[in-house]
Amino acid sequence: MTPVEVRRSGTHLFHEVSVSQFVQGSKDGPVQWKEHNWERYLELVFANTNVTLHPQKDRIIVMDLPYLQKLSILLADTPPLTIERFLWWSVFSTVAPMTLASFRDLGFEFSRAVFGLRQRTPRWKSCAANVNANFGLALSYMYVRAHFDQHSRKKSIEMIEDVRDAFAGAVGELDWMDGTTRSRTLSKLRAIRNFVGFPAWLYNETKLDHHYKQAEVVEGKLFQTYLKLTNAAVKKSLESLREKPDRNRWVATPTTVNAFYSATLNSVTFPAGILQPPFYGNGIEAINYGSIGAIMGHEVTHGFDDQGRRYDEEGNLKQWWSAATLEHYHGKVQCIIDQYSKYHMAQLPNYTVHGFNTQGENIADNGGLRAALSAYDLLAKRQPVETRTRLPGLPQYTPRQLFFLGFAQIWCGNTTTGALKSKLVEGVHSPNKIRVIGTLSNSREFADAWHCPSNSPMNPEHKCVLW
Numbered sequence: 001m002t003p004v005e006v007r008r009s010g011t012h013l014f015h016e017v018s019v020s021q022f023v024q025g026s027k028d029g030p031v032q033w034k035e036h037n038w039e040r041y042l043e044l045v046f047a048n049t050n051v052t053l054h055p056q057k058d059r060i061i062v063m064d065l066p067y068l069q070k071l072s073i074l075l076a077d078t079p080p081l082t083i084e085r086f087l088w089w090s091v092f093s094t095v096a097p098m099t100l101a102s103f104r105d106l107g108f109e110f111s112r113a114v115f116g117l118r119q120r121t122p123r124w125k126s127c128a129a130n131v132n133a134n135f136g137l138a139l140s141y142m143y144v145r146a147h148f149d150q151h152s153r154k155k156s157i158e159m160i161e162d163v164r165d166a167f168a169g170a171v172g173e174l175d176w177m178d179g180t181t182r183s184r185t186l187s188k189l190r191a192i193r194n195f196v197g198f199p200a201w202l203y204n205e206t207k208l209d210h211h212y213k214q215a216e217v218v219e220g221k222l223f224q225t226y227l228k229l230t231n232a233a234v235k236k237s238l239e240s241l242r243e244k245p246d247r248n249r250w251v252a253t254p255t256t257v258n259a260f261y262s263a264t265l266n267s268v269t270f271p272a273g274i275l276q277p278p279f280y281g282n283g284i285e286a287i288n289y290g291s292i293g294a295i296m297g298h299e300v301t302h303g304f305d306d307q308g309r310r311y312d313e314e315g316n317l318k319q320w321w322s323a324a325t326l327e328h329y330h331g332k333v334q335c336i337i338d339q340y341s342k343y344h345m346a347q348l349p350n351y352t353v354h355g356f357n358t359q360g361e362n363i364a365d366n367g368g369l370r371a372a373l374s375a376y377d378l379l380a381k382r383q384p385v386e387t388r389t390r391l392p393g394l395p396q397y398t399p400r401q402l403f404f405l406g407f408a409q410i411w412c413g414n415t416t417t418g419a420l421k422s423k424l425v426e427g428v429h430s431p432n433k434i435r436v437i438g439t440l441s442n443s444r445e446f447a448d449a450w451h452c453p454s455n456s457p458m459n460p461e462h463k464c465v466l467w
Contacts, residue, residue, distance in 0.1 A: 002067050004426070005356050008306070014317070015062040020055040022062070029069050032076040049238045098226045116416035134229050135215070136253030137199075140272070141208060143255050144198050148272045149281075153197040156275055156296075159289065159375065160194050160268070163296045166374030167367070170467060176328035184312075184320050185304065188266065191313035192303060193247075195269040198254035259295050261302035264315040268299040278410055284389050286399040289376035290406025297368030297375070301467055305363040306333060335464035336362050339442075343434045347417045351424045353434055361429045365439045367467030369407060373445055376403055400449040408436045 006012055019042065025033035042053060062068060075083065096103040104120075111117040132139055171177070171185050201207045214232040218224040250269060251260050257273040270292075274280070280292040302308045309329075312318045321329070340362050341355030355362075380399075391397055397405065411432040415423075423431060430438060440446045442463045452459035 002064050007064060008357065010306075010310075013065075015065045016059055017062065018056055019053050019058045019060060022060045023055070026065075030073050033069065033072045035076050036072055046238055049235055051239060051241050095223070095226065098223045115418035115422065117418075118416070132253065132255055134226075135212070136255055137202065137208065137211060140198055140254035141202055144202065144272050148197060148254075148275075152275045152281065153272075156196050156270060156280070156292070157194060159293055160196070160270070160296050160300075162289075162375035162378045163293060163300055163371050164189060164192070165378060167297070167300055167371045167467070169374060170370065176332070177325050178322050181320070181322050181325040188303060188313035189300070191266055192300060193265070193267040195248075195250055195267055197270070197272045197275065199248075199250055202254070259299050261299040261308065262315075263303070263308050263311040266303065266311065266313055266315045268296070270296065270299075278412075282406065284391060284399075284402060285379060285383075286376065286389070286402040287391075287406035289372050289379065290403035291410045293372035293375055294365075294368050294407050295410070297371035298364040299368070300371065301364040301367030302360070304367070304467060305360040307360050329466075332464070332466045333359060333363065336366065336466065339464050340430055340434065340438055343430070343438065345420060345424070345431055345433070348421055348424060351421065353424060353430050354427075357426075358428055358430045361435075362438060363466055365430075365435055366442055366464070369439050369443060370465075370467065372407075373403060373443075398449065400445070404440065404443075404446050404449060408440070411436050 002012075019039075023038045023042075025038075046053060097107060108117065108120045168186055168189055171182060171189070174182070177185070214236060216225070216228045216232070218228065245264075247265060247267075249265065251262050251265070251267075252258065252269055252271050254272040256271045258271070259274055260269040261267070262269070274295070275292070278291065279295060280288055282288055282291065303311075309321065310317055310319075312320050337355040337359050339355070340353045340358060343353045344351060389399070391402060413432050415431070420431060423429065429435070437458070441458050441460060442465060444463065446452070447459035450458075455461050
């Protein structure tokens with residue numbers, strides 16, 4: 001496989017070819033390519049759908065051509081029985097947890113050996129997650145009617161707009177960006193669409209029933225139900241090939257406790273699931289802006305990280321930066337890469353954070369925190385009384401300090417050493433502790449708020465600042 005670092009780099013190309021060109025293979029490709037019936041493979045993929053591929057008209061985007069070329073060589077050199085076993089293992093390892101308890105026991109033993117898992121997930125939680133994965137919108141319909149505060153949605157949208165205005169203000173002050181790129185950056189920023197809480201149509205039971213018209217549940221038969229639901233989902237996905245992309249599509253169900261930025265849709269999504277403590281609704285705006293506000297800033301900043309910046313305001317892969325600005329940008333990104341590459345965790349002294357692979361998330365963390373703090377300042381101008389509120393029982397903390405405490409506390413969590421090792425080796429996020437330390441040590445406002453001595457670990461003289 002092509003290494004993650006190569007696939008992530010700016011020189012890695014997507015190859016767009018016709019179906020016919022794909023089947024024939026490139027002139028400089030391996031001779032083994034033609035040993036495989038790619039045309040038959042594509043026919044099998046779209047079998048039992050209403051899609052017929054047009055060899056000349058339909059285009060294929062090959063996201064990693066070197067991998068596919070090397071795969072064609074590997075398949076040609078591998079005994080058919082080995083390939084068949086591998087394919088069956090791919091299926092079996094996915095569906096086994098839906099069958100016998102003994103297979104789930106084996107899965108737990110594997111996770112305990114590799115990741116250091118100490119106890120298995122409670123059965124009710126696994127079952128609820130399964131329902132959420134397959135009937136997330138139906139579950140969301142029940143959840144938002146019973147638990148979601150509509151005021152939260154209105155307030156969240158206000159916070160997002162504060163964050164957007166704050167980010168725009170920062171872009172206006174950048175000394176490394178030329179006027180044309182700045183104008184396009186602001187244009188893309190304004191074009192980002194907000195999806196908050198739940199889709200507006202969720203309360204429409206007719207539309208909800210239509211959404212699940214292909215879903216078939218076999219009462220008391222989990223395995224058969226899983227196969228039918230998977231089949232229907234894959235078929236629906238493949239048959240969307242001829243449909244116009246839905247720009248208002250949600251990328252997650254409202255019950256999800258997470259937030260998202262979509263580069264191709266140029267949208268940010270904050271489901272109802274995350275609009276609750278400890279992320280939101282903490283009673284004090286300083287903490288809210290430091291927690292969910294920083295997450296909002298994080299998702300907005302993703303539109304301008306090393307991957308998001310490659311897409312324009314319509315979600316098209318396009319080079320819209322000037323060469324000079326891009327050169328300055330790369331220099332500032334390298335500062336973040338180098339900074340995070342020096343971090344390590346006490347449990348794994350021989351491993352460091354992979355600064356290159358985590359750069360997008362680190363850029364978003366840093367830009368998101370700065371945008372959230374500026375957004376909080378905008379709120380302070382509108383509602384000065386709100387920003388004088390202190391935390392009951394801990395009145396010594398200033399609103400600024402509470403803001404940073406709000407940011408730090410959302411990353412509290414436990415991890416096994418095995419899971420941490422996996423995250424360091426192949427994850428795109430830095431470990432939670434590093435997300436806090438790395439981001440806050442780049443903030444002059446944090447150092448001022450907490451009176452950090454100059455050149456101390458949390459107040460280094462040289463700080464990496466991009467957005």
